[in-house]
Structure formats: C-alpha cells, structure tokens
Amino acid sequence: MDIQAELEAEKITAEKELRKEVQETIIPVQQSNAKVQEEEFFSVLKMIAPGTSFRTALDGALKTGRGALIVVENEWLLPMLDGGFRVNCRFTPQRLIELAKMDGAIVLAKDLKRINYANVLLTPDSKIKTAETGTRHKAAERTAKHAGTLIIAISERKNEITLFYKNIKYAIKSTDDVLRKANDHLQLLEKQRELFDRNVEKLTKFEVRNNPSLQQALIVIQKGHLVQKIATDMKRYTIEAGSEGTLLKTRLKELTHGVDKETNLVIKDYTRLDLKKSRVLLESLTYDEILDQNNILSMLAYEKLIQQVPIKGWRILSKTSLPEADIAALVKTAGTLGKAIHSNVSLYSPIIGEEKAQLFKEEIDKIKLNQ
Secondary structure (H helix, E strand, O other): OOHHHHHHHHHHHHHHHHHHHHHHHOOOOOOOOOOOOHHHHHHHHHHOOOOOHHHHHHHHHHHOOOOEEEEEOOOOOHHHEEOOEEEEEEOOHHHHHHHOOOOOEEEEOOOOOEEEEEEEEEOOOOOOOOOOOOHHHHHHHHHHHHHOOEEEEEEOOOOEEEEEEOOEEEEEOOHHHHHHHHHHHHHHHHHHHHHHHHHHHHHHHHHHOOOOOHHHHHHHHHHHHHHHHHHHHHHHHHHHHHHHHHHHHHHHHHHHOOHHHHHHHHHHHHOOOOHHHHHHHHHOOOHHHHHOHHHHHHHOOOOOOOOOOOOOOHHHHOOOOOOHHHHHHHHHHHOOHHHHHOOOHHHHHHHHOHHHHHHHHHHHHHHHHHO
C-alpha cells in the first residue's frame, strides 16, 4: 500500500472513532458574553473554588435548606439596594450562613473580607431581559447584568448554587462532579496527546525524506487543536476543583507541554496565509468542525487536498540549535526544506557562518538518521 492510500485509510478509521468518542465525552464550555473574557471568568471561578472560605460559606448555606442571595458590592450596585440593615463586620463562613436565613440579599465587600449589608431588597431595572422564573433568580440575573457584578443564588427547591456574573449564568457543581468530569477529560486528553505525538513522528519521517504531506499535516493540526480545546475545558475544571485540583493541574501541564509550539510550526510550514491568520481561523472551529479535516484545509487556504506541497521547513529546522534569525535566513536562501536539509556545508556557511554550519549539518544528519 502506498503512502497516500495508507494515510487515507488511517484517516477514515481515526475520524470515525474520534468523532464518536468526542461527541460522547466532551462537555462544551459554557459560552460567555463577549464582555467577559475567559481569564476574567476563570478569576471569578477561583473566588468560589473549594478550599476558599467563600465556598465553605456557600456550601454551608445550601445545607441549611433555605434559599439565599449573595451579592459582591461595586460602585454601580448601591443605588439598587433597598431596605435591609448595615452589618459592616468581618466575613466568616458562619456569619454568612446565619445571615442567609433571612429573606433578603447579603452584600459582601468587593474583596470578600467584610459583610456590608443583610436582608436587602435588590431593585435592578425590570426592563432587563431574563429567562429565569423564580423571583430570587430573576433579581440575581438582572442585578448581575445591570451592575456588572458577581451574584450567587442558592435555591432551596433545586438544592443548587448558581453563579451570575455580568451576562453569564453558571451552575456551580459539587467537587465530586467536577473531579469526575475532569478525569473523563483527562483520559481523552491522554489519548489525543498520544495520537498527536504519533502523527508528529510520522510527519517528521515524511518531511525528512523530502516528501512533505499536506494530509499528514492536517492530522497533526487536528490532533493539536483537539488537545488545546480539551485542555481549555480541563483548565476550567481544575479551577473549579480548587485545592482538590492540584494533581490535575500538574498532569494537564505535562500533557500539553510543547503541543502549541509544534502545532504552530506545522501551520507555519503548510498554510498559504500566515501563521496568525490561520491560527485565528482554526481557533474559531468547534469540536465538530475540527473533526472534519476539510475545515482545517480551508483554514490553511487550500481548496482541495494536493499531493505535492513544497514547504520551507520551519518545524524541522527548529529541532536544531539554530536561533530563529538564522533559521529565517536559511529558509529564505534555501527556499524549500529539501534543499535546506539535503545540502552540504558550503551552502550553509555563507548564511550562518562556518562554525554554526558544521554543527547544523551534524544535527540535521542525526535527525535524518533517527528517522
């Protein structure tokens, strides 16, 4: 079986298996409003993560079997407060739990270190749209949108805690649920990392033999972006797990090490646009869209799969000790990867100097020998 036929057969089998596994396992990240950046949302999750005093208070309030509304104060909130009384005491979980037994909202200082008000009625603009049905949750969503602050609604009927922040609504999961979902993602991430490494090795063999393969490059980019997207979900889970997610963070770092750099170099070699444009386009793809390699092909500005793709070889050359400036000079002079790695020292010396040229030649010969 020739190389292209082998790749095509493997592609079909892998896509079927991967599509089924991803659709069954991946839980899409809840989409936030454009006003809330990902890191901003993560910082909010850290405030309520297990192991924090705030989370202890929330879990304790939930166990009392009564509802509660907890608001973090900012400059836009004060005009929306009606009634209640000023507390102005240091925050402790027990104090918040006791105050949560009242009907009104509890207002915390911005740094969560003090309880400012209790039993307060929230009066946000009633014209603000809300999909909530309960009075408490309507007030929470409208106030979060109106004041742009963090509000926690505890439902005694549903026995759940819901976070409202600006235009985001997010159900806070138990630590056990978070860890279970994180471990599911971790298993999938481990498999995708293994497939990524295997396909990178195969692409390296093709390129070192001066046979760059666009189809194999698509597979590497696909696996790389799947690893990155799963890792983004995993990052959210490790934050939600709080102090219980330390080992998950370590494993996540190990599994994603080098993937972003390697994927970018493949894109840089094969795209007909530039790296930045193709990255932006690729990052906009959903899980389902990434599973269709035709979408990746389009993001690299190809109309169809072609057999012969001359590449400059940034990825292979980056495996040597040459700095980026020397690689750029070599790429510019050689024009193609084949010429860059299958020439003799006389080509390299005028470009990068005789000493570097000799070392580069030795390193390239070693890479070729290992393939």
